[in-house]
Amino acid sequence: MIIHREGHLIILITTLGLGLINALCAGYIPVLQPWLGIVSLVFFGLIVQFFRNPPRKIAQKNEGWIYAPADGQVVVIEETEEPEYFKEKKLQVSIFMSPLNVHVNRAAIGGTVQYTKYHPGKYLVAWHPKSSTENERTTVVIKNAKTEILLRQIAGAVARRIRYYVKEGQILEQGQEYGFIKFGSRVDLFLPLDAKVKVSIGQKVKGNVDVIATL
Structure with missing residues (x-):
């Protein structure tokens, strides 16, 4: 999947933020960590798919x-x-x-x-x-x-x-x-x-x- 350049920084911040939250949860409230991990993966997936940039070539260009x-x-x-x-x-x-x-x-x-x-x-x-x-x-x-x-x-x-x-x-x-x-x-x-x-x-x-x- 190609990610648009507008998403690079946001995806990096999201990755670091979710990683920190999950690490803190695992250390202090380990019973919740599996559920938080699932939610984090879903949220991360939504962010990534939003910034996808699929190649789209026009099949037939026409001024009209x-x-x-x-x-x-x-x-x-x-x-x-x-x-x-x-x-x-x-x-x-x-x-x-x-x-x-x-x-x-x-x-x-x-x-x-x-x-x-x-x-x-x-x-x-x-x-x-x-x-x-x-x-x-x-x-x-x-x-x-x-x-x-x-x-x-x-x-x-x-x-x-x-x-x-x-x-x-x-x-x-x-x-x-x-x-x-x-x-x-x-x-x-x-x-x-x-x-x-x-x-x-x-x-x-x-x-x-x-x-x-x-x-």
Whole structure:
């Protein structure tokens, strides 16, 4: 299993912390140590699986296809006003990531990064309607020869550490990793109104595997 770099320090701290707790328990309350050991293994397993980073190569790159930028469940498909960058109506598709999903964020299209911005904010639950505009979030806009789309990483009630690794002017390949959100979160896509959506509400999708929409 490949572990994402964002998890290296957390996994090390978790390992040391659990080791110390189990050692103290074995010395002072040995009768509880077997149960604590089981709980510790389960907890450690959850932390490790959260930071897994499975290799995901796009089977067929296409400038007219918009791939899922994250693993999770589609929770929003609607026309809405995008007030930050486009300042006009766009087609919004939102993917909610539970703590059990892979949390790597990938470029839905290839192209040039036109705009990036980090916004501090609240920590409403990620499926709350206002989380897209009030929560801590980042905005990344990518443009290619066919379209220009906006990707928004949104922190949730638990996820309070958003990472993105791109800057304006950078060229991204379709499917390239551009960010990571720790412990449950959401990604919004803002697409042209005439994009043909290929997913439905409640559908589970995988980054770099499922096509969200075509142009």
